Amino acid sequence: MKTLPTLSILIALTLGREADLRYGYSFKPDKEIKIPMEAERWDYAENQVEFINYQSEEAMKILKDQGQVVLNDFLFTDGTIEFDVALTSGAPFVSIYFRQQNPDNAECFYLRTYRAGNPDGADAAQYAPMVKGVNLWDVLGHYQGPAVLRAEGWNHIKLVVSGERMVVFVNNLEQPTLNIPKLEGNTTQGSLAFEGRAIFTNLVINPHEVEGLTPQAGYDPTYNDPRYLQKWSVSEPTDFPRGREVGEKDFPTDQTRWDAIAAERRGLMNLTRRFGKNENRRLVWLKTKISSETDQQRRLDLGFSDEVWIFINDRLLYVDKNLYGSPIMKEPDGRCSIENTSLMIPLQAGDNELLIGIANDFYGWGIVARLDQIENVTIQK
Numbered sequence: 601m602k603t604l605p606t607l608s609i610l611i612a613l614t615l616g617r618e619a620d621l622r623y624g625y626s627f628k629p630d631k632e633i634k635i636p637m638e639a640e641r642w643d644y645a646e647n648q649v650e651f652i653n654y655q656s657e658e659a660m661k662i663l664k665d666q667g668q669v670v671l672n673d674f675l676f677t678d679g680t681i682e683f684d685v686a687l688t689s690g691a692p693f694v695s696i697y698f699r700q701q702n703p704d705n706a707e708c709f710y711l712r713t714y715r716a717g718n719p720d721g722a723d724a725a726q727y728a729p730m731v732k733g734v735n736l737w738d739v740l741g742h743y744q745g746p747a748v749l750r751a752e753g754w755n756h757i758k759l760v761v762s763g764e765r766m767v768v769f770v771n772n773l774e775q776p777t778l779n780i781p782k783l784e785g786n787t788t789q790g791s792l793a794f795e796g797r798a799i800f801t802n803l804v805i806n807p808h809e810v811e812g813l814t815p816q817a818g819y820d821p822t823y824n825d826p827r828y829l830q831k832w833s834v835s836e837p838t839d840f841p842r843g844r845e846v847g848e849k850d851f852p853t854d855q856t857r858w859d860a861i862a863a864e865r866r867g868l869m870n871l872t873r874r875f876g877k878n879e880n881r882r883l884v885w886l887k888t889k890i891s892s893e894t895d896q897q898r899r900l901d902l903g904f905s906d907e908v909w910i911f912i913n914d915r916l917l918y919v920d921k922n923l924y925g926s927p928i929m930k931e932p933d934g935r936c937s938i939e940n941t942s943l944m945i946p947l948q949a950g951d952n953e954l955l956i957g958i959a960n961d962f963y964g965w966g967i968v969a970r971l972d973q974i975e976n977v978t979i980q981k
Contacts, residue, residue, distance in 0.1 A: 632809070633806075637659050641672055643670045648664050650663060655686070668795045669795065670793040679808050680809050681803075683756075693710050694713055695794065696708070697792065699788060701787050727743040727766065739935070757769070760811050762814065825970070827973065838882060846919075863968075888954050889979075898945050898973070900970070902942065905964050905965060907921045911953075
């Protein structure tokens with residue numbers, strides 16, 4: 601196993617940085633640099649990696665799924681990252697992490713290699729940050745797309761990163777494969793790492809060269825839509841063993857602590873960002889107020905991950921599950937999306953309390969909620 605150079609450790613200590621020394625940085629280049637595929641430049645598990653000549657290129661081959669292979673002594677903020685990757689059999693994903701503070705917090709782009717040879721595979725390329733130990737792929741399905749991915753030979757990948765924006769090119773430098781209007785991780789700078797059984801070469805990083813890409817986040821398509829329920833109160837999560845359903849003893853009480861929480865882009869109530877990874881199934885409650893001028897029924901469009909129990913004015917209204925890989929998972933393909941389901945909500949004249957229990961033990965955790973219209977309705981601001 602290779603370790604960080606002593607110089608980087610000394611500089612990290614001199615600067616008083618609190619960091620896992622694996623992610624202590626002392627080198628932030630200001631011009632294009634080609635990273636050698638040499639053992640001393642990388643940190644990896646024993647017998648995880650070999651350095652080879654492959655198709656006339658000096659390359660790094662990841663042999664085992666034993667976590668990340670981290671570039672030593674390097675700090676990346678903005679710029680371009682380019683590399684070539686050859687896929688090997690049996691590896692379902694190939695990932696690059698950047699702006700990585702530790703394995704639990706980083707930006708991440710990855711390829712679903714089983715889509716190689718299928719240019720119409722809708723999820724071949726995916727951006728999904730690591731936030732508090734969770735890859736948010738299933739609540740950020742709008743950040744995936746098709747890619748012309750080769751099963752044999754080299755695939756050329758280019759990332760252009762500028763502030764809150766990123767564009768990604770896969771085997772075509774004229775047309776972006778993904779255009780990410782907002783990077784949604786919790787980090788702004790950090791290390792770089794690869795993961796997944798594959799062969800990597802020609803890693804070139806050009807800091808600050810962003811090719812005119814603006815650093816400001818792009819437009820949120822829900823920004824001008826007042827129908828989204830954006831303001832809620834949230835309880836603390838509680839353990840909720842798998843297979844259990846909500847019962848009376850699980851309901852909030854007068855002693856329940858509530859905190860304000862607001863939706864993120866596209867109306868996502870991102871519980872993962874608030875509470876982090878669920879090692880076991882956990883339950884949390886969300887509540888919001890809807891005021892109606894008359895007795896009426898309104899349609900609620902709902903995206904959710906993974907299980908919900910919905911109450912209106914203390915009355916059970918709806919129960920559903922969106923469990924990826926199971927027959928009950930929702931379209932699109934088990935992701936949290938406003939397309940997941942719809943239900944009618946009976947509103948009485950005056951104030952109404954919408955209460956939702958949400959359980960999760962699989963990747964991203966949250967909901968998206970939108971009324972069909974808000975005529976004669978006032979939602980919590």
